Amino acid sequence: MKIKPKCIKCELDGAYQQIKLSTDNERLRFKALQSVLDYLSEASSLDITPAEIGTECKRIIREVTSVSDPYSEVKKRMNKTATKLKPIAQRYIGGKREEKKKLMRAIKVAAIGNSFDFSVSEHEVD
Numbered sequence: 001m002k003i004k005p006k007c008i009k010c011e012l013d014g015a016y017q018q019i020k021l022s023t024d025n026e027r028l029r030f031k032a033l034q035s036v037l038d039y040l041s042e043a044s045s046l047d048i049t050p051a052e053i054g055t056e057c058k059r060i061i062r063e064v065t066s067v068s069d070p071y072s073e074v075k076k077r078m079n080k081t082a083t084k085l086k087p088i089a090q091r092y093i094g095g096k097r098e099e100k101k102k103l104m105r106a107i108k109v110a111a112i113g114n115s116f117d118f119s120v121s122e123h124e125v126d
Helices: 005-022 026-043 050-065 072-094 099-114
Strands: none
Touching: 005 026, 005 050, 026 050, 072 099
């Protein structure tokens, strides 16, 4: 997928969320955001993918804030929630329903788990 103009806004929103999770220091937030903006102003071309931009923004934020994983606390909370939901998912997948539909139920559970992306703008995880 090649970049579209709206991808820049989304990447910037995601970068800002990562910066907020990385530090409470306002000066450091400004520095990280300015570094991301500088990169985005230079990198925005039709020959780059959103994934490439996101990767570089994450690298910049990590370099400026010294935080390697801004989502570490979020991940811990989500893993606790997933552990609690695991028995429900297992019952749903392996219940006494049609054997042929187990794979489809497993795919649905996997899709739900994969939808938990905390850096996608306008995507609510609840």
